[in-house]
Amino acid sequence: MNQKQKRRVTGPLIAAACALSLALPGITSAASEAKGEVVKWTPGEWHETMAAMPEGDPSRGEDLHDDAFCASCHGEHGESVSGNWPRLAGQRAEYTYKQMIDYADDRRREDRRAHIMNVVSEDLSEQDMADLAAFYEKQGLPDKAKPEKSHPAHELVSVGDPSRLITPCAACHGSNGSGGINESPTLRGQPKDYFVRTMELFRDGHRHNDVAKGMAQFADPLTDEEIDQLADYYAVD
Template sequence: MAYVSIFRRTIGWVMAVTGLSLASFASLASELDPAAVQRGQAAAAICSSCHQQDGSGMNIPGGESWPRLAGLNSDYLIRQVHAFKEGTRQSASMMPFANILNDDQLRDVASYYASLNTPPKTPPAVDPTVLEHGKKLALEGDWSRYIVPCSSCHGPSNQGVGSAFPGLAGQHPGYIAQQLEAWQKGTRSNDPQNLMGAIAKRLNSDDIAAVSAWLATQPAQ
């Protein structure tokens, strides 16, 4: 019964979100307001120390990681900053900056980062066995433990779907791991119907390291 419940909740959410967003996903870049993108480039100066002006983010092995923002859905970015303001996401480094931007500035900054191409990067070398385990979790899941594959919500290539499911491919491994741990601890709780919270709690530390590493090796489109 648990299997059926998780499957129905996951598929239900994917259908609801993709039904509204997939049609517009391909044309997202062309729909961005050029004036907003230009304003956002200037306003993003306060974000660049962590996320970089090109939106590539930073990953410090064994330390904090700041996500790649380039190419992510603008509405998703807006929702995440509001989550920091509301307290459903926690980050000591992010909280002060989230409260600096008003809604107009936030829309502009989100438009700017959404307009950027994904910067190329070289993921860290990882044991092939670890990568294979991560690939299985990301694409097939582990139904014996009621772990849904990442691709069931984040898209066939984990490129993201609409404003609810961000692209994971090519994201920094440290950032992915940090977020899975945050859902485990309950310091992040802004996921639809607690889907990520429920899945994260079924992952062990080896699972998190593996799936984070494999997703980081995948190209972001």
């Protein structure tokens, strides 16, 4: 089956994956456990993969976005349709590309929502992934004024907490959450529910696709309250 044929069947596959993942979470959980240990990135392996990332074509990425029914979860232009799904519009292309590789290679299978993307991504070529990533990056970020210093998450974002060895968020994600370098994602505009769930998955040891456990180490000391505050800091209401 060529890539064009694969893309034609991706829509029905997404529908089937959604139905199975949401209706039968026990089955998908058991299937994930049966696969054994998650294959994790080493910095060297990721840098090699990053260097080989194809140049993305946003126009082709838009066609893929439409053909694969990505809008059903992520919105017409990647803006997200609910708190369950991440905002892709304005996201760094390198990060989106990495996530699709992680899904395709089973580095991400932390919950039933990930199972949907496992099914979708395995039929994409690396060029497809780069094209989709370029399309989403081109959409731009939502407007957001930098929160006041009085915001309860400001210290964690700008200074961190040296007493708990917590690095400031801004060191990797930028002072206003607009992204850092390479695979460091944009945080600005992410739905609060999605942000909280992501941080909890890293903190509680259920997500393992961060290179050198960068996010797992950061999230490990955080309280539920701090995660909620960070979600509010980066969200756009």
